[in-house]
Amino acid sequence: MDTIELRPEVQAQIQALGRADIVVGIPSFNNARTIGHVVRAVQAGLAKYFPEQTAVIVNSDGGSTDGTTTVVQQSGIEDYSAILLHHRVSPIAKLAFPYVGVPGKGSAFRAVFEIARSLNARACAVVDSDLRSITPEWIELLVKPVLMNGFDYVAPLYHRHKFDGTITNNIIYPLTRALYGKRVRQPIGGDFGFSGQLASFYLDQDVWQTDVARFGIDIWMTTTAIANSFKVTQSFLGAKIHDAKDPGADLSSMLYQVVSATFDLMENHAPVWLPIRGSEPVPAFGFEYTVGLEHVSVHTGRMLAQFREGLANLQEIWREVLGAGDFSEVQRLGVQSDAEFKFPPALWARVIYDYALAFHRKQMLPAHLIKSLTPLYIGKTAAFILAADAMTPAEVELEIEQLCLAFERDKDYLASAWAPDHLELMNKE
Amino acid sequence: MNDFLNLILQPLDALFLSLMALLPNLLAMLVILLLGIGLARLIHFVLLKFLNAIHFDNLADRMGMTALMRKGGLWSKPAALIASVVFWVVMVLTLMLALNALQIAAIDHLVAQIFGYLPRAFSALVILLAGTLLAGFASRAVLIAAVNSGYHYAKALADGLRLLLTVLILAMTMEQLQIAPGIVLAAFSITFGGIVVALAIAFGVGGIDAARRMIEKEHAQQEQSEIEHL
Numbered sequence: 201m202d203t204i205e206l207r208p209e210v211q212a213q214i215q216a217l218g219r220a221d222i223v224v225g226i227p228s229f230n231n232a233r234t235i236g237h238v239v240r241a242v243q244a245g246l247a248k249y250f251p252e253q254t255a256v257i258v259n260s261d262g263g264s265t266d267g268t269t270t271v272v273q274q275s276g277i278e279d280y281s282a283i284l285l286h287h288r289v290s291p292i293a294k295l296a297f298p299y300v301g302v303p304g305k306g307s308a309f310r311a312v313f314e315i316a317r318s319l320n321a322r323a324c325a326v327v328d329s330d331l332r333s334i335t336p337e338w339i340e341l342l343v344k345p346v347l348m349n350g351f352d353y354v355a356p357l358y359h360r361h362k363f364d365g366t367i368t369n370n371i372i373y374p375l376t377r378a379l380y381g382k383r384v385r386q387p388i389g390g391d392f393g394f395s396g397q398l399a400s401f402y403l404d405q406d407v408w409q410t411d412v413a414r415f416g417i418d419i420w421m422t423t424t425a426i427a428n429s430f431k432v433t434q435s436f437l438g439a440k441i442h443d444a445k446d447p448g449a450d451l452s453s454m455l456y457q458v459v460s461a462t463f464d465l466m467e468n469h470a471p472v473w474l475p476i477r478g479s480e481p482v483p484a485f486g487f488e489y490t491v492g493l494e495h496v497s498v499h500t501g502r503m504l505a506q507f508r509e510g511l512a513n514l515q516e517i518w519r520e521v522l523g524a525g526d527f528s529e530v531q532r533l534g535v536q537s538d539a540e541f542k543f544p545p546a547l548w549a550r551v552i553y554d555y556a557l558a559f560h561r562k563q564m565l566p567a568h569l570i571k572s573l574t575p576l577y578i579g580k581t582a583a584f585i586l587a588a589d590a591m592t593p594a595e596v597e598l599e600i601e602q603l604c605l606a607f608e609r610d611k612d613y614l615a616s617a618w619a620p621d622h623l624e625l626m627n628k629e
Numbered sequence: 630m631n632d633f634l635n636l637i638l639q640p641l642d643a644l645f646l647s648l649m650a651l652l653p654n655l656l657a658m659l660v661i662l663l664l665g666i667g668l669a670r671l672i673h674f675v676l677l678k679f680l681n682a683i684h685f686d687n688l689a690d691r692m693g694m695t696a697l698m699r700k701g702g703l704w705s706k707p708a709a710l711i712a713s714v715v716f717w718v719v720m721v722l723t724l725m726l727a728l729n730a731l732q733i734a735a736i737d738h739l740v741a742q743i744f745g746y747l748p749r750a751f752s753a754l755v756i757l758l759a760g761t762l763l764a765g766f767a768s769r770a771v772l773i774a775a776v777n778s779g780y781h782y783a784k785a786l787a788d789g790l791r792l793l794l795t796v797l798i799l800a801m802t803m804e805q806l807q808i809a810p811g812i813v814l815a816a817f818s819i820t821f822g823g824i825v826v827a828l829a830i831a832f833g834v835g836g837i838d839a840a841r842r843m844i845e846k847e848h849a850q851q852e853q854s855e856i857e858h859l
Contacts, residue, residue: 364857388859442857452777454858496857506779513776513783517769562687568769574777581858 206314210297217293220319221253222246222343223399225312227305228329229262232271234443235329239275239294242327245339246292247277253347258315259296259329260308268329272296304414306407309421316399323347325354325393330443334391341435341486342393349485352430354393355384355422357484358440359491362588362596363498366581367458369600372419375462375552378607379473380426383481385434388418388458398430416461423462427469436486452574459570463559474615478608490593503582504538510575517572521558526550533579543583545606551576552607553614560618657730665723673716680708694762753805760798764791789828796820 206214224242228235239257246255259272273296295315301307309326316324323346327334345351368388376387394402402424407413412420425432466473511518511534519527529547536542555573559566588596680686689695689707703710729740768791775783800817804810 360857365859367858450777451858452773458859502779509779509781509783510776513772517773561690563690564769565766568773571773571777574773 206300206311207297210295210315213293213295214315214318217254217256217319219254219321220256220293221322221347222250222255223258223312223316223319223321223324224255224339224343225258225260225309225316225324225326226272226329227260227262227308227312227326228264228268228272230264230266230268231329231443232264232266232268234332235259235268236271236275238327238329238331238334239272240277241331241334241336242339243275243277243292245336248336249340250343250347256293256295256315256319256321258312259294260299260311261296262303262305262308263298269296269298302409302413304417306413306415306417306420309417310403310408310413313399313403316396317403321396321399323393323395324399325391327391328442331391331441332443333439333441335438338391338437341437342391345433345435345485346393346395349433350431351393351433352395352398353422353425353432354485355432355434355482356386356389356391356440357434357436357486357488358386358389359438359489359593360440361496362591362593363496363585366584367455367577370548370577370580370584370603371552372458372462373600374549374604374607375556376419376423376426377479377604378549378611379466379476380423380469381476381479382426382432383479383604384422384426384432387422389440390418391437391440392418392421393435394421394425395430398425401428401430411457411461411464415457416464419458419461420465423465423469427465427472432482434482434484436484436488438489439491451578452571455574455577456567456570459555459573460559460566463556463566463570466556467560470619474619477611479604498585500541500582500585501538503578503585504541507575507579507582508534510572510579514572514575517564517568518576521563521569521572522551522554526554530576539586541579541583541586543580545603546610548580548603549606549610550613551580553610553617556614557617651731654731658727661727661730662723665719665727669716669719669723672719673712676715677708677712680711685711749805749807753802756805757798757802760794760801764794764798767791767794793821793824796824 224246226235226238226242239259242257246253246257257272259269261269261272272294276294297311299308299311301310312324312326315321323343325339325342327338327342342354342356345354365386368386372387373385377383402421405424407420511531515527515531518530522530526547529544530551533541533543533547551573555569558564558569563569584599588599591599685708686695686706694707698704698707698710705713725740725743728736768787771790772783772787775786780786796817800813800821803813
């Protein structure tokens with residue numbers, strides 16, 4: 201496996217450092233506004249919870265033009281006595297540089313993995329650079345399970361608004377859980393902890409010229425860890441609040457990136473997921489507490505209009521992907537009134553499985569296929585919002601649990617259509 | 630009397646001599662035909678095996694070629710269709726060669742003309758196939774993008790684009806085949822130009838209100854849901 205070439209000055213810094221116990225990576229692209237806070241939180245976390253360990257903060261930047269790397273270099277905690285009782289023994293080194301390779305978060309992470317391996321790091325963490333809610337405790341919660349408890353991968357657990365994370369709640373979590381049998385609640389959270397051994401394993405995979413380098417690194421990391429039997433856990437980090445999103449971000453492109461990455465992984469790990477039925481909980485660290493979350497406004501009427509627009513215009517594609525049976529059920533949803541609109545969990549599970557099968561059979565161009573899922577996803581999201589409107593957060597979790605169980609119940613449908621021989625073998629056993 | 634008999638026998642003699650002279654050519658034609666049929670069948674068999682081995686049908690499904698064939702009323706598998714087309718191309722070539730073996734001036738001239746036309750026919754076929762695939766691909770991309778943007782007339786837009794591209798491709802194909810190029814060019818210019826002018830008038834004059842509504846809708850979408858999908 202070829203390694204990436206780091207700049208000579210970065211290599212010199214790595215050589216000067218020699219080794220490190222902990223590496224914290226912060227991928228960035230034009231995040232000068234928020235990255236200072238993230239760097240300070242990471243520094244404080246390392247100083248407070250890992251005073252005896254040598255640590256390095258790595259900012260792997262995608263060629264920012266707003267001075268992100270300068271902000272990283274200049275950000276720091278002037279006076280540790282304000283937040284700590286004891287001074288840290290060793291200073292925290294910072295590396296900020298533009299990564300090389302295919303532009304994308306995956307390439308940024310690859311540079312972090314490379315540095316972790318060069319420094320022989322025992323534990324690593326990566327956090328997003330646009331976080332407004334990160335606290336020093338996040339570093340403890342992401343790193344300690346690796347350093348102290350022997351886990352290889354730490355996925356985040358957040359408190360989010362009940363209407364947020366709808367791709368995660370309605371597609372990625374139920375699908376990943378049903379496929380691999382592990383209840384990792386935020387498989388694409390973006391903030392992860394992992395062992396040096398797992399970083400090295402990631403680095404050795406032949407994916408760095410693929411879409412994993414561009415997008416889909418989050419689900420790839422989670423799935424790779426689970427599918428290769430690394431010890432996986434979760435840590436409760438509190439609220440996840442980002443910097444304001446790009447209002448021009450296209451939902452169908454976002455859906456394509458996340459869903460195609462997940463479907464691609466299904467191809468690679470079919471022998472792993474095909475025999476799995478049901479799921480088991482994944483241990484969790486951290487003290488769970490409720491947090492006040494920002495108000496989120498939604499317009500279900502417009503979302504349902506978009507779903508019906510899809511039904512009117514994309515029926516040829518949907519019929520081809522879903523088959524006559526599931527498509528006629530989707531058609532029946534179109535005549536429901538806005539107030540009573542419901543998308544049955546079992547039907548949604550089969551829709552996602554049908555799309556996974558169409559992707560597997562290469563029924564059409566992946567971008568066309570997955571983007572044609574957008575109106576269905578919007579319909580499902582609208583149904584979820586309508587159902588969850590009067591629910592407490594705990595009740596919303598129960599609703600998501602019901603959806604996950606529907607995915608698990610229908611897994612035979614997916615497995616038998618994916619590999620009929622495999623199911624026959626399983627039944628014989 | 631002998632003169633009279635000679636008068637009758639001479640043409641018959643000449644015919645017999647001509648037939649005798651033609652016989653080897655006729656034999657050569659039959660041999661070429663038999664060999665050609667055998668070769669065409671062999672190529673059909675090997676090509677079909679090869680296309681099945683590389684899962685050409687799956688590839689054709691993915692490229693939208695199968696759907697295109699279905700729309701054109703072709704219900705055989707894409708691999709079988711390609712193998713059949715190649716079979717018939719070899720058969721036509723065989724027939725041309727076989728006729729050429731007769732060494733009859735009129736047939737030779739016809740064969741030469743057909744062979745001269747083959748490159749044009751081939752490039753026209755390529756234009757037609759590639760163009761139809763492109764039209765299908767582009768119209769589906771527009772349909773999905775328009776639906777996801779909340780555009781109300783997505784299907785009409787995609788169908789309109791497919792129609793425009795089909796007209797363009799047909800005009801290019803016929804121009805390549807040199808079928809009444811002047812008329813085709815004029816018809817194409819009138820049709821294509823007409824469609825564009827009609828659209829321009831429809832949107833520019835008749836669609837002022839619709840355009841306003843679209844802009845307002847676009848503006849309203851800026852204020853839509855704030856939910857974070859990921």
